[in-house]
Amino acid sequence: MKLWFTENHSPNVTFSMKVDEHLYTGKSEFQKIDILQTAEFGRILTLDGLVMVTEKDEFIYHDMITHVAMATNPSIKKVLVIGAGDGGTVRELTKYATIEHIDMVEIDKMVVDVCKEYLPQTASKLDDPRVHLHFEDGLKFIRSKNDEYDLIIVDSTDPFGPGEGLFTKEFYGNCYKALNEEGILVNQHESPFYEEDALGMQRAHQRIIGFFPICKVYQVHIPTYPSGHWLFGFASKKFDPIKDLQADDWNNLGLQTKYYNTDVHVGSFALPNYVKEQLEDVE
Amino acid sequence: MKLWFTENHSPNVTFSMKVDEHLYTGKSEFQKIDILQTAEFGRILTLDGLVMVTEKDEFIYHDMITHVAMATNPSIKKVLVIGAGDGGTVRELTKYATIEHIDMVEIDKMVVDVCKEYLPQTASKLDDPRVHLHFEDGLKFIRSKNDEYDLIIVDSTDPFGPGEGLFTKEFYGNCYKALNEEGILVNQHESPFYEEDALGMQRAHQRIIGFFPICKVYQVHIPTYPSGHWLFGFASKKFDPIKDLQADDWNNLGLQTKYYNTDVHVGSFALPNYVKEQLEDVE
């Protein structure tokens, strides 16, 4: 049967996946949630019709949103994850025995419930005793936090819809405040290629550099995201992701990863000229 | 008007571009040739319905197929380019005053003629006096060459259809023979992500390592190619693309590039674990 899910990557570009089965559809207080069984990518989660996670390539996103910070500062103990309802980021974090406490703040409980049922591949570690789930607005949650976290990961949806507030100046300011002196912020940073995404990326970068002394951007190949060229922001009060990379320490941990390694860590910060120029335009 | 061009990126994945105008269609002895004016990517060239070049992102491909070798060995004087009928690879090569002679062997003259008319952005330098166009089969052309070139760039179509022979063992053996002792081979290497592309990539790698002592693979973000994650093979008799990189020399040339820089050069060789494993499986 020709049943296809289509996502606009730009107003004039679409990306379509053959669907074997529409496993779940629901509407939460915040957004429409769907799980599709696709022929190429396994199960996928969409929110308001946009792909969030696919079983086939989620490892890339979750490796890269997590291990870069962890390999830069192996002493990270307390982590705040904002968004990330599918659980993939938490799954990667729980691989580190040294992490003692993970607060995960997801505004939409229904996303977590649906992922637990349909995406055990990502949601499997949400029951780890170190993980504390908070179903509330990340913006509000963080306001009362001071000097508390070693790492904040902002694993947001796109900067429109429910995730919009996670791209504001106020929010990044509160992230700074909530981090301790060794604090690192990793931010889902959109893409440099299509115009709208690039504007979102520039706005995020511009706002973050207003607070953090060290702000770098690194890139990753995520085939199911628009253009396949995705960025993360690395901001910190103290650590430089290249100079302070503890490659040997990280490699000695013996973690199994399918995308990340310490060479990729370094290489991913080498940005193409056109991306560097987009960043410099707002610095 | 809703007129869209669609390409299958895998049997179960499609990528579609809104078309403003179908500027040219023709059928050569070898393949169907079309030029489309798209809303997002400017003009695109398709061969047998597959995207070869788009005005919007061709700079990425052509930067990376050319400058990595040139920055590794700035003494390159004689180059052979196989395929590359759009002229973009030659355009980049002609930026180097030190290059004295470029043989470009394209089997399909009609591709070159069409690109000269419709894609001046890539085809503009095909009239450079150092460029010698040969409209013949690259496989045959190279058989009679011995110890002649400093650099061979295989800018082929996919390993099926007219470009098929450019992925054979015999062909890579002849490339080795045609190169002098300082010779470098750069090969369009397909992609690691979708199954069929990954098999093509593994076959190419396996065949090349049978001849060359140094064989590396580097990656690049090309949004309009399947998965956006594309690879090139770097093989050489003598030069290592990292250790021998002449970064200062290259930067002193002052060339304008939108993707390539000497940091990206190094970073692009840092491959994700799953790609390293695909390569190791055939080594």
Add this chain to the structure above:
Amino acid sequence: MKLWFTENHSPNVTFSMKVDEHLYTGKSEFQKIDILQTAEFGRILTLDGLVMVTEKDEFIYHDMITHVAMATNPSIKKVLVIGAGDGGTVRELTKYATIEHIDMVEIDKMVVDVCKEYLPQTASKLDDPRVHLHFEDGLKFIRSKNDEYDLIIVDSTDPFGPGEGLFTKEFYGNCYKALNEEGILVNQHESPFYEEDALGMQRAHQRIIGFFPICKVYQVHIPTYPSGHWLFGFASKKFDPIKDLQADDWNNLGLQTKYYNTDVHVGSFALPNYVKEQLEDVE
């Protein structure tokens, strides 16, 4: 969410419907069965990816496959329905108090079960005490029948796949045998517009005229079938659908129909010249 079901109406024409939810997917011994909730057509049933029934326009098909014969011979008492797993044809037949016995032979029990659960609009009358369901091959069922039915309705899928045998000469011969002297055969007859459908229609017509003295074809507007221009074959041993139409009798029954009326009955036998020529070509 952009989730669309697409059906090829010809190799070069597609018809697509926005899907709100994929309610059911299953695979029977005979075919793939899916129920989709569409935005325009309500629920639809597809078999092997081809639309069989939509809630929005099924009334057209079921009116016209049933009432034309019933208004021609109001004395019909015993009916055989072949195929028609969705139940819509039986639903229309049960509106006639004068019908005493309906044998419905559907090869695929799973189709009936799925329709009972998901398409009560069509399947609601399958429990009428006059209806006798036989889950077996219509071709075999009919072989042993002689001089038994007043009406046979062949409500088949397309003439390839499980429905293929229902378009053979042997089958139509058995229909003739199974009908009594007043017998009428109504046959789902494909479409005159796209080439493959027209060939199927011509084959069916050619085979039926080999057996029945009276063979007419009538047309109907079914928007969700290829071209929207659909045909039924009316064959009988005695009755002419125009001359013998008992319009007053039928109108006195006071049945509620959304498409059929006795003027449409007559009008539907007035075929365009190009359709008449297709039929004459095989007569």
Add this chain to the structure above:
Amino acid sequence: MKLWFTENHSPNVTFSMKVDEHLYTGKSEFQKIDILQTAEFGRILTLDGLVMVTEKDEFIYHDMITHVAMATNPSIKKVLVIGAGDGGTVRELTKYATIEHIDMVEIDKMVVDVCKEYLPQTASKLDDPRVHLHFEDGLKFIRSKNDEYDLIIVDSTDPFGPGEGLFTKEFYGNCYKALNEEGILVNQHESPFYEEDALGMQRAHQRIIGFFPICKVYQVHIPTYPSGHWLFGFASKKFDPIKDLQADDWNNLGLQTKYYNTDVHVGSFALPNYVKEQLEDVE
């Protein structure tokens, strides 16, 4: 190459045709004009992205917009055609030796020029000496006409965009005035199936019955128009299209038609109940 033209038949339904070549694109003062070579339908003309004419099925539309009136009143001598830039309606009219004068009023000269070049199949008779082309607004043209025409054919685009005014009360009133006492108006009447089309049809019907004593609607199978179920309005001061049909006269003319015949003429006025109800709702 997968190049497809897609038209929305409703917001939730699309119809797509494989395109071999985009032969022409242009923008007139009034609308975007495109000619596409399709694999199934031959050349098609689209205005603002909507299909107006295809070589494969235009005969249906042009037969039925013309011959119904001509067979009802064989004495028609002076005809006004509004719209119809492709020339197909005029082509059919010129088959009648008895017609002396045809005024064709098309607002957009570029449509006529493009059709003359790319669609000779329909535009071939625009040079007939009886045909007088007026490139102006049909609404204005008709205001000064009184008691002049035997037949007016309104061959408009849809009731939005440039064709909008051709669906107003003022316009139909002027048509009445421009017709003589034997005058007939034939109006392109949209479709009963999809909601928006049905509303347009009802509005047209309601406005026309305000002026003409005889108002009938007839139907036709046009596969490339939304739902394939299309309607025309027949309004007149004197003639009833059924009672006054001069079947023998028309058949004696010996005209070659692929769709129309005098049986189809009668049959096409037999409307399904749901269409009759739509009309009665506004009568």
